[in-house]
Amino acid sequence: MPSEFDIIETYFAPLAGKEGVGLKDDAAHYCPSPSKKVVLSKDMLVESIHFLPDTNAEDLAWKALAVNISDLVAKGAKPKGYLLGLGLPAMPTIDWLKSFAHGLDCAQTVFKCQLFGGDTVRTNKDLTFSVTVIGEADVDAPLRSGAKAGDHIYVSGSLGGACYGLKSFRKEIAKNADLEQTYLRPQPRMDLISLISNYASASADISDGLVADIGHIVDASSVGAHLKAEDIPVNELINTPNLEEILTWGDDYEIVFTVDPSKEEEMLSYHDRHCSTPIHKIGLVKNDQGVTIVGKDETILSYSKSGFNHF
């Protein structure tokens, strides 16, 4: 049976960048690019809480990295590296390790980053991933707190795919393999990084649900968000979408951002030239507070919960 040191040397060291020193040191040594701001984010994932038991190792590796990379995208930061904390309830099989390492390798190729280091430990029960990502942004990377009254609100891609993918796994809807894939393999919007960095006044990724995440932006910015329900892009694979569920359920990893209207035309032109992920204008920032969603007949929709909370 391999030791934790064998695991690191055999499966993880080949994924390390020069910053990881072959994973043979206590720490990663990293020289940031001059004049860039370093952006750091950390998301933990726990079996049965953040992913289904028996999810295959390749999908786990993808998701553990993708949900973290999504935070960098939201800050307009280019991924550079990551530290992987891996908590294992027992020594995994060689097949699991190979598949997990292969998943990391594919993910870090797509996300253009490398393994800087980490820690592998035993747990009592919980299969746990704790990833810290390191990215680089221009100094004026958008915070959540930069939205101003009059800004327009945009969202990338479409919402609800992860929610209905999980429903498919749980047999709550007719099986739909494409939606399941959307749940298993979130796609951080790498092609939008420069657009976010150049044009967003505020930005966040949608991990807790659109209402919660635009809520975080307007709370931090001391303004209010007014969204038009019919303009919110819903995943086309969903047969009978429940908008409340879709807007209050996380795991979409799309980006919600605000743009000053004076920059909007330039932003849209930049988008046409450089980005493949669609973006949709869904609302307006106003001088009030909270999130207001207006339905087709001008009714105000209100939801009993606004997003995911662990407790």
Next chain:
Amino acid sequence: MPSEFDIIETYFAPLAGKEGVGLKDDAAHYCPSPSKKVVLSKDMLVESIHFLPDTNAEDLAWKALAVNISDLVAKGAKPKGYLLGLGLPAMPTIDWLKSFAHGLDCAQTVFKCQLFGGDTVRTNKDLTFSVTVIGEADVDAPLRSGAKAGDHIYVSGSLGGACYGLKSFRKEIAKNADLEQTYLRPQPRMDLISLISNYASASADISDGLVADIGHIVDASSVGAHLKAEDIPVNELINTPNLEEILTWGDDYEIVFTVDPSKEEEMLSYHDRHCSTPIHKIGLVKNDQGVTIVGKDETILSYSKSGFNHF
């Protein structure tokens, strides 16, 4: 009952540095000091694996941060900040949260760093801490791989206190509150950071046991370590120390480092002037491999295990 967002705002946001943006953003924004190398390290701690169940929250907070800071010290890097991953099997009590936050506050004051961000999640069973520390070092911070034949080997402080502190908790020896404290409250050797940075050719902290950790250095450096058993400093509070246990048991968080003999006199003079933690010469790097420990009568001591392995 507080939500995870209440926990963050009430207990953790006051600990955040400016890089943490009040813990109201998806990510930390950090501008490294010019011409410094950023050093990153991550250690996870799991209840019953890395600490005793029912350890009080203040001691947990200290240990979770201290074992990570120790890795920065070993690289001659000054702590700047940390990201805290907190996995909770249930919502803790307000008293626990207050005590944990107070422990972090005390620890980050001593270690001169601030909270940059993190993630709070629910687990199924395991109370889990996953900390990533960020430090800054001069560009020539010592790796494990820099030891050369002829270098002298030094260790800081004394060894065995944590091992025998745990024995005291487990009632395997007569109760000794001071040794228990050594186990609960490891002391990263902050006063040695500049000495390590200026004079060490290779360096590591002792988390897996002296034999394992000097073993990591000599393996990475393609040399061998020859230690004199009688020169290895053992914690004076231990009544009948078992050297094998002490040298193959981790959790001491002292620093083992190598020094080129041409720099030794200057290093010792620097130590006299600037450092309070004692250092001890315990051996010599030679052109062979592995770790050789020589006893009083020139016998070669050999140990059945060299250090901690999780599996």
